[in-house]
Every structure is written in structure tokens, then in C-alpha cells.
Amino acid sequence: MNNEHLTLQVERLLEVGRAHDAQRLLTPHLQENPTDFDALVLASRAFHALGDHTQARALLDTALSQSPHDVEARLHLFHLQEDGQEYAAAEETILALLRDLPENGHLYALYSGLMFDTLHLEKARQLVNEAQRLNPSSSYARVLDISLSLIEGRGQSSTAALAELVCENPDSAPVLYIAVDILLKRHRDRQALELAQMLVRLNPAHKETLELYVNLRVRTHPLMWPLGPMKRWGWAASVVLWGIMMFSLQIARRFLSPAAAGVVALFFITYIAYSWLAPPLIRRWVLWRGTS
Amino acid sequence: MNSLLTPSLQAGSTHRGFSMRALVWVSFLGGPFSALMFGGLNASKWRKLQTDWPLFALFALISALATVGLGLQTALDVRMTRLVLRGLGPCIAGLLWLRYIRSFKAQEYSNLPEESPWRAGILCVVLGGLVLFLFGLLGHLFR
Secondary structure, rough: OOOHHHHHHHHHHHOOHHHHHHHHHHHHHHHHHOOOOOHHHHHHHHHHOOOHHHHHHHHHHHHHHHOOOOHHHHHHHHHHHOOOOHHHHHHHHHHHHHHOOOHHHHHHHHHHHHHHOOOOHHHHHHHHHHHHHHOOHHHHHHHHHHHHHHHHHOOHHHHHHHHHHHHHHOOOOOHHHHHHHHHHOOOOOOHHHHHHHHHHHHOOOOOOHHHHHHHHHOOHHHHHHHHHHHHHHHHHHHHHHHHHHHHHHHHHHHOOOHHHHHHHHHHHHHHHHHHHHHHHHHHHHHHHHHOO | OOOOOOOOOOOOOOOOOOHHHHHHHHHHOOHHHHHHHHHHHHHHHHHOOHHHHHHHHHHHHHHHHHHHHHHOOOOHHHHHHHHHHHHHHHHHHHHHHHHHHHHHHHHOOOOOOOOOOHHHHHHHHHHHHHHHHHHHHHHHHOO
16 A cells, blocks of 8 residues: 555554444545555455455455465465364464464464364363463453463462453453453452443443443342352252252142142242342343443 | 464364254153264364363263273163263263353354254264163173
8 A cells, every 4th residue: 555644544443343443544546556555455454344244255366366464464365264164274374374473472372263163072171371472462362361271270370361351451351251251150240240341331332332331230139139040050040949849849848738849839939030030120120221 | 473473364264063952852862872972063164173072072981981891780670771861962062062161152143144953963862872772781791
């Protein structure tokens, strides 16, 4: 691209998630210079951000036909293939990049992410260790390390590492999203809500962030307290509840009276009805409070 | 290091397993053989069946012996037999969860597309129920 200023402007727009504006800036430039390599890659990134995978791929293919060894373009191809769930092709791309740049820790982290996504956990662990050896400060490698530690059952060390990572990157939305996700999976709803609040402040117009925030407000509402076991253990709590209900009914029927069994049944039915009705009603209340 | 840079994926070979919730429902409704069939499907999706088949064979043998054994018992009433067999399914589901806890957790983080468990689940409940019935019948005939 001839105009350096335009390149910088488009890159900045893409970084802050304003892909529509980036595309609007690039369109007239590409009409005048349809073979501009940098503009083609940036336009492909803009279409990718807007969810138009086909157009993004077509533009990137045109760019790669001009310069098939460009690292940035191949990295973008990897992301496109990964998002398009062409996992085998994405692996081929990242392996080719690693052959060209064998000391690049970020590439190992990206490969580890791909292995993590496709449930090759042992290989993901080995790759993330290598990524951290080559580039100890890589946020992405650390996020993967934390996620893998959680799966491996090393919760204590992962929580400490997560706190450190969030402290170092308080304005990084991707890190915060991953942190919220990890906290949710560890059932730390209050801490997840605090991070979601930070995310809303960083990006107040983002619908998914607002949705996440509302969901967390519902989960942490005091009226959700009786449903704590259901939130915490999900299906397992339902199974145990069913078992307790059956057992209590049998005990009440045999050793007390049919009336006592009726009271026990009524208690459980009320609880089950509450577990169905309360979350949507609390959600409505939270939304009403938020908009009024 | 070279092994790290060896390709692990083949086109169309990457699948997400079914959820634990689906496994619990299938095991509860279909019994131990349904749990093993559904758990076996998951293991094959996670490429673990080739190494773990002896575990499945062992669970299948235990389930078969338990079903035939309960059929042979005359002291137990039908209701109790049903209860024990119904309890055996979730027990096997629990053991499979302990074996594959990492894979279950990892797929919660994964972006792999989720396959609907309905078709496989219903098939496993029907087939597992049929196997359970046949083993129960075998025990009953030899009573």
C-alpha cells in the first residue's frame, strides 16, 4: 500500500473492532490499486472480522498468489482456516511457518491452541511448554498454559497465574474474556462478574459482552442462592436430587404417613418449579433494572 | 522436538464427543450396555477406543454377569432387579467420566462443532436395552 497513513489507520481500526470503517477506507483504495498486497491482506482481515469468510479467503488467495511466503499473510491464512474449522489445513500452514521460523514462540503457542481446540491435549501441553521456553512473556501461551492446567487438575497454580496475567493485562479484552471463561468454569461467579464489568467498560456497545454481563448478574443474584447446587454441579445435582427425592418419599411413606409423603413431594415439586421459573424471572428483573 | 512438528490431524478426523449430561441420560434410560455403547462412541471420537477397549470389554463382562446373575436370583423381586440394573448404568457413566475427565473438560473449552446426541442416544438406549433384556432372559431361562 502506498499510503502508510492509510495502512496504520486501517490496522488501528481493525484492532479496536471497527471492521466496517476499515472496509470503507479500503474499498476506494483497492478499486484504484487492485493488486496492492498490503491492502488485500488488510481487506481480508476486515472481511474476516465481519464474518464474511468467503470474501476474506478470496482476497487472501489473491494476495498469496503474489507473495506466497509472506509471514503475515500465512498467519492470517492460519486464522481463517482455524475459524473455518479446516483444522488439517490449518495445521499444514502452521507447520510450514514453524519450519521457516523454528525459534518463534508465538507460532508454537498458535499450534498449541490448534491442538487444544482439537482435543490433542498431550501435544498441546508439549507445544505450550516450548512456546513459553522460547517466549516466556507471551500472553497467549500463558492463557493456554492456565487452561491446560485447569484441565490437568492443577487449579491452585492456574488461579494464581490467572490473577497475575489479568493484573499485567487489565486492558486486554481477549485476556479478560478468557479469564471470565476460566472463572466461570471454576464456578467463581462473583470474580467473573467483576471482570465482565471491566469488559463492559472497555467495550460498552458489544452485544455479547452485555449478554455475558446480564447472565452473570442473574447467576450471582441472591434469589439464585437456593439453586446453588444446580449451578455448581449441573446434571450431577439433578441426579442426586432425584435420588434424594425418591429416597425421602419411600422413607416418609413407610415410616411416617401418606400425608407426610405428600408434604415431601410438594416440597420437591416446588423446588423443581422454582429452578425452572426463577432464572428467567430474575433475568427480566435485571434487564428491567438495567434499562429503567 | 521433531515429534512435535509431525502432523496430528487429518481432514474430517476431528470430532467433539457427546456431553456428560447426554451420557447420564442414556445410561439412566438404557442401563449399563447403553452407557457402554454411548461411552464407546465418545471414546472413538476422542481416538481413545483403540487403547481403552479392554476397559470397555471388562465393563461389558461385569454388566453381563450382573444381568445374568440377577436373572438367576429368585429371592429378588422384579422391582429390585430393575432398580439395580438401572443403577448400574449411571455407575458405569460415572466410571467413564472419571476415566475421561480431561477430555470432557477440554471439550467445554473447545470450538469444535457440537453434534446432536439425540440420534446416537436413542439408538444406544434401544440397542443397550435389547442387550440387557436378552441377558436378563438368559439368566431367567437358567433359573
